[in-house]
Amino acid sequence: MWLVFKKELLELLRDRKTLFFMVALPIVVFPLLFGGVTYFMSQAVSEAQTKTLNYAIIGQDYGLELVDKLAGVESLSLQSLETQPIDDEQKKTLVRDGEVDFIVEIPSNFGSDIINTGQITIKVFLNDAQFNSVQSRLSDVIDELEATYQRVAFASLGLNEDQQTGLLNPMVIEKVNVADERESIGAQVGGLIPYFLFLLCLQGAMLPAADIGAGEKERGTLETLLLSPISRQNIVLGKFLTIAFAGVISALVTVLSMAIWGIVLSQGMAIKVVSDFMASIGLLDFLLVFLMLVPIVAMFAAILLALSIYARSYKEAQGYMTPLVFLVIVPVLVAVIPGIELKGVWAWVPLTNVALAIKELIKGTMDYVQLFAIFGSSVIIAGALIAFCVHWFNKEKVLFR
Amino acid sequence: MIAISGLAKKFRVENPKKLSEQDKKDPRLEGRFFHSVKEVSLRCEKGEVLGLLGPNGAGKTTTLRLLSTALQPDAGTMYIGDTDVIKDPVGARKKIGFLSGSTGLYGRLTGRENIAYFGRLNGMNDKDINQRIESLGEKLDMLSFLDRRSETYSTGMKQKTSIARAVIHSPEVVVLDEPTTGLDIMAAKTVIDFIKDLKSQQVPVIFSTHHLEEVTELCDKVTVIDYGETTFDDTLEGFKALSPDGLHASFMASLKQGVA
Numbered sequence A: 001m002w003l004v005f006k007k008e009l010l011e012l013l014r015d016r017k018t019l020f021f022m023v024a025l026p027i028v029v030f031p032l033l034f035g036g037v038t039y040f041m042s043q044a045v046s047e048a049q050t051k052t053l054n055y056a057i058i059g060q061d062y063g064l065e066l067v068d069k070l071a072g073v074e075s076l077s078l079q080s081l082e083t084q085p086i087d088d089e090q091k092k093t094l095v096r097d098g099e100v101d102f103i104v105e106i107p108s109n110f111g112s113d114i115i116n117t118g119q120i121t122i123k124v125f126l127n128d129a130q131f132n133s134v135q136s137r138l139s140d141v142i143d144e145l146e147a148t149y150q151r152v153a154f155a156s157l158g159l160n161e162d163q164q165t166g167l168l169n170p171m172v173i174e175k176v177n178v179a180d181e182r183e184s185i186g187a188q189v190g191g192l193i194p195y196f197l198f199l200l201c202l203q204g205a206m207l208p209a210a211d212i213g214a215g216e217k218e219r220g221t222l223e224t225l226l227l228s229p230i231s232r233q234n235i236v237l238g239k240f241l242t243i244a245f246a247g248v249i250s251a252l253v254t255v256l257s258m259a260i261w262g263i264v265l266s267q268g269m270a271i272k273v274v275s276d277f278m279a280s281i282g283l284l285d286f287l288l289v290f291l292m293l294v295p296i297v298a299m300f301a302a303i304l305l306a307l308s309i310y311a312r313s314y315k316e317a318q319g320y321m322t323p324l325v326f327l328v329i330v331p332v333l334v335a336v337i338p339g340i341e342l343k344g345v346w347a348w349v350p351l352t353n354v355a356l357a358i359k360e361l362i363k364g365t366m367d368y369v370q371l372f373a374i375f376g377s378s379v380i381i382a383g384a385l386i387a388f389c390v391h392w393f394n395k396e397k398v399l400f401r
Numbered sequence B: 001m002i003a004i005s006g007l008a009k010k011f012r013v014e015n016p017k018k019l020s021e022q023d024k025k026d027p028r029l030e031g032r033f034f035h036s037v038k039e040v041s042l043r044c045e046k047g048e049v050l051g052l053l054g055p056n057g058a059g060k061t062t063t064l065r066l067l068s069t070a071l072q073p074d075a076g077t078m079y080i081g082d083t084d085v086i087k088d089p090v091g092a093r094k095k096i097g098f099l100s101g102s103t104g105l106y107g108r109l110t111g112r113e114n115i116a117y118f119g120r121l122n123g124m125n126d127k128d129i130n131q132r133i134e135s136l137g138e139k140l141d142m143l144s145f146l147d148r149r150s151e152t153y154s155t156g157m158k159q160k161t162s163i164a165r166a167v168i169h170s171p172e173v174v175v176l177d178e179p180t181t182g183l184d185i186m187a188a189k190t191v192i193d194f195i196k197d198l199k200s201q202q203v204p205v206i207f208s209t210h211h212l213e214e215v216t217e218l219c220d221k222v223t224v225i226d227y228g229e230t231t232f233d234d235t236l237e238g239f240k241a242l243s244p245d246g247l248h249a250s251f252m253a254s255l256k257q258g259v260a
Helices: A002-014 A016-050 A064-071 A088-096 A134-157 A161-168 A181-189 A192-219 A221-227 A232-265 A269-281 A283-310 A314-336 A344-348 A352-363 A370-393 B021-025 B060-067 B089-095 B111-121 B126-139 B155-166 B185-200 B212-218 B236-240 B247-259
Strands: A053-058 A076-078 A102-105 A123-126 B002-012 B033-044 B049-053 B075-080 B096-099 B173-177 B205-208 B221-226 B229-235
Touching (some): A002 A016, A002 A192, A002 B111, A016 A192, A016 A232, A053 A064, A064 A134, A088 A102, A088 A123, A123 A134, A134 A161, A181 A269, A181 A352, A192 A221, A192 A314, A221 A232, A221 B096, A232 A283, A283 A314, A283 A370, B002 B060, B033 B049, B033 B205, B060 B173, B060 B205, B096 B155, B111 B155, B126 B155, B185 B205, B185 B212, B221 B236, B221 B247, B229 B236, B229 B247, B236 B247
Parallel strands (some): A053 A102, B049 B221, B173 B205
Antiparallel strands (some): A102 A123, B002 B033, B002 B075
């Protein structure tokens, strides 16, 4: 068994294609892609926010104070229009044609005496499909004016500061969260983590599985292997271990690289939140998360091996394996549905129970007794699948298709 | 010593409608079963080389696969020495060195690693394996390329490596399925010399082939299989005596014998 395992592993390590997918992709390529996208996004955002925008004002005379304030904003530049637009259509055309980036229309009731003016509606013509944060820049100015006018108005009514706050925001809801920080973050990310882990394990195990079963059949080495004086169980177990090992390693590599790159890329606050959160989970729970993966990977590896040995060629094997991804997603998604907890029947549903358990472990609310159900059902299923593989390795119909 | 008698093997036909016209005419098709091998008997004593002849699809490969325990027969007996192949397949595998026609190598391993892997699977220790590889490498003239990845090999190099792999554990009997098919003259000659060498060591060899000149050069005995049945099983002299017009005529005569 170990003989087969050792040889398969050696062959796997020599295979540049598989290695590339297992190691290089998660360590280098994905982070570079994500990092690159994030970088360009932030570049684009900051450029959009600092770019100088041209604007025009209609009804300047109604709100000189606003005009002054806007003129004081560095990244905005006032343009005088050659012809005054008469109706809204013309204003829209001006913006659409790019004469100006936006037009501010100050209404005639604009004024500082807001008790008498009523609500003031300032119309802004802009192309909101463009990404240049017109509104936030305007709000900065207008909010400031608004606050000033409010204060003046309240003062004229003779209200003190407490009354003012009360009037502005008569009722507030204050949340007192009894869940500690770990539980609330855990509830948010805990559902996603098993999803990632499962798919990564499956993905990592797929290529070696296709190679080890169908690939060997295709190249004609399988027959020779079957004729050597080693029992079929040992061949199956050796191959099975290789696939499982590849799955776990590729998942670990990916998770580690995500963690490391995440720490490298994120700065300041984010790091502290993440590291505090990680520290609160504790070694035992981390170990348990990892242990949970073992029966899962065993299940995947056994299914993949069975499919792979049934297939006539590498390509056929990959065809059989692709739908597995969807089959895996469903039970994991079930675990994310609110209200489904690690209790009763759900503790026995394969994949779902592990996904739920990982979530509970991360939240720190694990009911450790349920581990028996989880390991019990997973081990039984994985064992049955391996037995099935051995059975298939004894079938002429499967081996010599 | 290899002794096969009354060997039979049928395959279930999954979809009878898919069979070609020619397949349907084959007398071996009965209902939902295709009797690939119906009645094959042969015998190869120590130090003898047996040539297995027959048209394509006659059941040669199936017979050899049955002998090598890759498939399980429905009827008949097979013995290698005093080991019952059917009752003790694992024991039989240790005694057979088998090379199938469609065999391949692990492309990402070197030739040496390929051979050593099967040595270890046969329970040999590293020291024995290394010695054996050195001596086989010399005999088959393959020392120059043993440490390269086998995916870079030419067909001849691959075949030599496959043969070395098949006999790494010094088997009691050697079974080769079309060992020279597709090889150039040089490589084919190496294979033939190797069979001669096995013969001189008193190792019985069964090989299937389509080259009649190889039969004259190597074989002591000839077995012809046609439509899954042994139609001729005797010495080379007996085979030659079937027709005065040379081996090809003898071969044709041996087939007709069976049909009649």
